[in-house]
Amino acid sequence: MMAAIATLLATTTALLFGAIGSRGGKEPTRNPEELVTVPAAPSKPIRTSTVRSQPSAPIPLANLPTSREPTSPQLALIPKPNAERESLLERRKQAGDTGILPGVGIPGGIPGAISEPSAANALVSSLGAGVRKAAAGQPDKAYALEQKDTLMAQGTSIRCALQTRIITDHPGFASCVVTEPVYSFTGKHLLLPKGTKVMGQYDAEPDSGRIGVIWERAITPNGVNIDMESPGVDNLGSAGHPGHYSAHWGSRISAALWISIFSDAFKYAGAKYGPTQTSTSSGIVTQDPFESNTAETIQNIAKQAVRRAANRPATVTINQGTIVSIFVAKDVDFSQTIKAH
Known part of the structure; x- marks a missing residue:
């Protein structure tokens, strides 16, 4: 028994030292070397001589038509700038009296043209004339009270x-x-x-x-x-x-209300206790409730009362x-x- 144990220990020790020796004697592996390639320097650019081109001759323009006076009757009505200023000045002078520029606000009108005054313009003109007349007239005179x-x-x-x-x-x-x-x-x-x-x-x-x-x-x-x-x-x-x-609202409402209540009561009593009317039309039998003449008369009276009450004028005391x-x-x-x- 002891011999077997000793043999096992010897064998384990031999294997252990053998493994260590094999690791120590082996050379470590090296990574392969990486080669770096450097590209060659670029060559200097070759300068080329630039040739300047002669400027091209300008393109001649066609002769523009000279301005002519308008011959159309519509174009003749359009005022020139100076004439427009003079026309505007005259219109402003005219507006100083009436407060309205002539030719303004007329659909389709031509600027500067004097149009016929409308009803509103005539009214304003008359009012302005009245004010000018009152201002130009003699003032009212004061006098001493007699007695x-x-x-x-x-x-x-x-x-x-x-x-x-x-x-x-x-x-x-x-x-x-x-x-x-x-x-x-x-x-x-x-x-x-x-x-x-x-x-x-x-x-x-x-x-x-x-x-x-x-x-x-x-x-x-x-x-x-x-x-x-x-x-x-x-x-x-x-x-x-x-x-x-x-305004007599109480009498108006109460009269119509009481008469309407009586009319409804007669209608209800006639429909419940009165004889029914049977009629046949196209094979269909219908029954109509009894219509009370008294209820109809009272309803007419109610309408008259309401009409009279509505037409009664208010009273001030x-x-x-x-x-x-x-x-x-x-x-x-x-x-x-x-x-x-």
């Missing part, structure tokens, strides 16, 4: 309290009492004392929430009658007396005691009445 100590001038405001109620469903008359005294232009004489009664009239069917009242005459407590023909205004001078405006203002439309001279008193 200014007894004059109630145009534009005087009269405060008045309504005595009557105004409802515009029908035209009528109204009266009011002056609450503040009115003096002459200079304030020297009392013209309308407190308590003066003013009468006027108004029309129906107002278009807005105001009533147009024309105050025609006034009677003072002293028995002086004054013809005024002056309109009523509000506290700020706007035309008309403001009041309560009603002003209660008595309301303070209104009167705008004096023309001068009123009290000289005769003051001398008499």
Whole structure:
């Protein structure tokens, strides 16, 4: 046993040293050498003599046609540059009066040609003529008021309290009492004392929430009658007396609604409880519901009610005691009445 082990060790050692010896004695392999080839230097370029060519002779141009005056009637209308400047200057001078250049804005027109004025040009021309006439005319003259100590001038405001109620469903008359005294232009004489009664009239069917009242005459407590023909205004001078405006929408809608409900009720009762009508056409039997004459009559009444309600005009109401203002439309001279008193 020991001999076998020794023999195995000896054999392994011999093989190991043999392998080492074989590696140490072998020469290492070398890579093959690479050959580098260098190309030969290029030869110098051979210079060649350049031959300059003589310049070619210029090509002669054909004679251009000389400018001639236009013989066509259309070409004759085209102005020359100088003529165009002169024409433009003249047109600008003409535009200084009317503000419109003649010949401008006319389709197909020729620049510089004076065209007939259109309706707009004629209107502007007339307005310009009116302005020039007013500027060239004599100014309005001022003059001193005659009897200014007894004059109630145009534009005087009269405060008045309504005595009557105004409802515009029908035209009528109204009266009011002056609450503040009115003096002459200079304030020297009392013209309308407190308590003066003013009468006027108004029309129906107002278009807005105001009533147009024309105050025609006034009677003072002293028995002086004054013809005024002056309109009523509000506290700020706007035309008309403001009041309560009603378009009657409630009555319009309610009348049509109630009548329509009755008509629908009669139609429903007739269709449900009334006899049906049977008809045959092409072998097909159809049944029509009962048509109530009462329902049809009520429907016609509803149409008339709606038509009348739609045509009813609005109503403006002003209660008595309301303070209104009167705008004096023309001068009123009290000289005769003051001398008499």
